[in-house]
Amino acid sequence: MNKKHHNPVLYAYSADDLENLVNLVIQKVRKTELIGDLNFSPEEDRLTQNEACSLLGISTQTLIRWKKKNIVPYYQIGRSIFYSKKELLALAQNNKGLIKLPRD
Template sequence: MSNPILYGFTKKDLEYTIELVVKRLRKTELVNNTILDTEEDRLTQKEAAKFLGKSEQCLIQWRKKHLIPFYKIAGSVFYSKKELLDCARKNPKLVTPVRK
């Protein structure tokens, strides 16, 4: 394994590289601190559909219409239970009441 030679880069190249690293770290920090803060808040598409009393296809349509908040991480779609509840409170027509 060879070691990279840092003195071969210009100051501008190093600044650009550092900016990229900092941006990636900030993205990771945002994901870890806000979106996936607790395992209980994160729902898969199937779980979110059951939680709202709707089909997965319905959730996909809502997602495409930007009616509900969602996150895409590494190609997988996730929902925040808290954000879905907030959305349902603001738009009660979206959700079906659960009957026992």
């Protein structure tokens, strides 16, 4: 009778590696929670260009390019441009690769 012995494999991680891994997991969980909750007051729903970039984890140049290509919905009041958090999260929910993790 053959008995298979399982040899445990141990990995060594630095404290910084573990902290980065935990932060990555937390960020992914938060994004999942955000996408699941699409009920915002009108004040919370309106995002500036920088806030929209931060939410999506993209650069300003990318957001402007997407706006020009009509990839992301936006609103203009006078010279001010705003984005709907609800609409951006719904767009991201339908296009899973759209949201990226924030840059540190």
